[in-house]
Amino acid sequence: MGADRARVRGSYDTVAEEYAGRIGGELAHKAVDRALLGVVLEEAAGGVVADLGCGPGHVARWLAGHGAEVVGVDLSPRMVELARREQPKATFRTGDLLALPAADGEFAAAVALYSVIHLEPDELAPAFAEVRRVLRPGGVLLVSFHLGTEVRRMEEWWGHQVDVDFHFLETGAVADHLARAGFGVEVRMEREGLPEEAPTRRGYLLARRTE
Template structure:
């Protein structure tokens, strides 16, 4: 399947659930203590520079970043998600864009986060996506990547009562770390955790990497 076809499926699926996604997920940082701590580390690493939220959804993480002293820019494949994000988080900037072709200049960002966005990429797209993330980071910029742990692919054709067509790829942390290294990053920290009570029951992995 071409990336245009696959990304079109993902885009249409997230367009379909944008408002409900915001209602259900938009307040999740209130109970995600560990995520807030990791995002705080990213903010400190950015040292006042701009931070990209890559695959920002309804913009709640981007908004949190903007509230904590950095210029925050959210990028999402779904125009409906970006519209919700712009409405709810006017203190941040939002752009429609693809992880393989980010709408950003070389070295524009001091740091970036990609929280559960690479899970919608095919295996062959991960390395080029990480290379593209490296392109938009300044030298020594940090990147935080989060994903579900495992090797399965879950396909949804219905999501909260909406018809969708989207795959969720569970990932092996060693494989992701290797791809980040190949793309020009040095992985500096690794973390795994179980689900919070309000989350889907999957184990989560986080990798913090620094652009070489």
């Protein structure tokens, strides 16, 4: 693991408990996210759904609560520990978006909500290629991210010392990376931040693995 990935892992290990407390209920006020997750569930048609960058497992909990078999993957061992403790209806694995701990074609669908924002620009393409590997042909991927071109480095987060970069991304650029990795983008959506969220605009892409 490179130094950048180690910084991300260490930072999320540090804030894991507080993150779970502050973010764990966020889907309650995110109607758009819930609607898009509902599309993912329908597309999965009873197959296994991967939650990539699952954090404390709150999205996995929602998916499992709506009948899905879910496997969550996160770079942070502490996040995975919390997820296993709090979300017993899902399975969780420690792993990296660049080397997912999953078999070829294991998943019917995947979500990556605000997890690709911690990748360096040259890591997006290999990460999407890795997601394609673990999806079955025709499987869908839902990606969300903060919109823009800036990189924000956080060295203090909720009173904890961290060292992590947040890469804001442009919808078109992410769509291009997905296309090059073997996905067809079917839905593009952007929205303003909600009062309960950090004040950033948000982007969503729903893409399908080509044969």
